[in-house]
Amino acid sequence: MEYIADTHSMKCPKCAHGMEEVTYGQVTIDRCTNCAGLWFDTGEAEQLKNQWMGDALDLGSPEEGKKWDAVEDIACPRCGKDMEKTSDPEQPHIWYEVCNEHGMFMDAGEFTDYKHETLADWFRSLIKGSRH
Ligand SMILES: [Zn+2]
Ligand SMILES: [Zn+2]
Numbered sequence: 001m002e003y004i005a006d007t008h009s010m011k012c013p014k015c016a017h018g019m020e021e022v023t024y025g026q027v028t029i030d031r032c033t034n035c036a037g038l039w040f041d042t043g044e045a046e047q048l049k050n051q052w053m054g055d056a057l058d059l060g061s062p063e064e065g066k067k068w069d070a071v072e073d074i075a076c077p078r079c080g081k082d083m084e085k086t087s088d089p090e091q092p093h094i095w096y097e098v099c100n101e102h103g104m105f106m107d108a109g110e111f112t113d114y115k116h117e118t119l120a121d122w123f124r125s126l127i128k129g130s131r132h
Helices: 062-069 116-128
Strands: 018-024 027-032 038-041 084-088 091-099 103-106
Antiparallel strands (some): 091 103
């Protein structure tokens, strides 16, 4: 689905398709409707710090994620500045892009290699709690 300002919260920095808002607990994040990449605003990632590594918000497949992983030099969807590629010190195999001012973007499939069961549980709760 292409980006449509009325229905999408923002444009995906990686593939330029529309992103949709997904509520997780107290926090709303943005997920791409095409590549399933995830955007966390600054503060959102902090609030989810202990949860987002354990419970998967990630609906993408690792194969799909690897494809998009090849896309480098993405721009922050908030300010348009280049984002910096970095890895989590405790999960060094997980790479993500970060804008120091606005937040971070993760590729689809970063978690699904090893979190399939949690992913399924989370997805069920998402459907149940959906406002649509
Ligand atoms: Zn995308
Ligand atoms: Zn920014």
